[in-house]
Amino acid sequence: MGLITQILTLPLAPVRGTVWVLDQVLLTAEREYYDPEPVRAELAELEQQLLSGRIGDEEFDRREDELLDRLEWLEANQQRLRANS
Template identity: 40%
Template sequence: MGLLLNILTLPYAPVRAVTAIAEVLLEQAEQELYSPQGVRRQLEALDEAVARGELSEDDRHTAEQEILDRVATRSTG
């Protein structure tokens, strides 16, 4: 039965492959977004943008709060 099922569902193999790739990409994105190292890199990037004059202190504070809120929401939700 397994061989017959594989043959019958063969046309859906590309869909399964795309789904598997999307799941890996989602996992990587979430890891970058929520891992302590990823959060630290995001906060450091804000500091660097302020140092280069690309971001005001108020904008930095707002962006920093958004990052911390996102992490807090993830950990409680």
């Protein structure tokens, strides 16, 4: 970028900085949202609840199906994102 361009676009610097910060926040939020580890941890906790008798088989099956569907969706999304990178 030339000196004149920098001088002329100087008033836009705060906007560019704000856009960059928002982009970084969005990337971090997406990374956390698509992270399968919390779902895996929840599956492990669910199994512990079943083994300790805090939940029954029906509730375990229902919640496990929901978590496995979410995990499958997350892993498919990760593969799609890697393919597009």
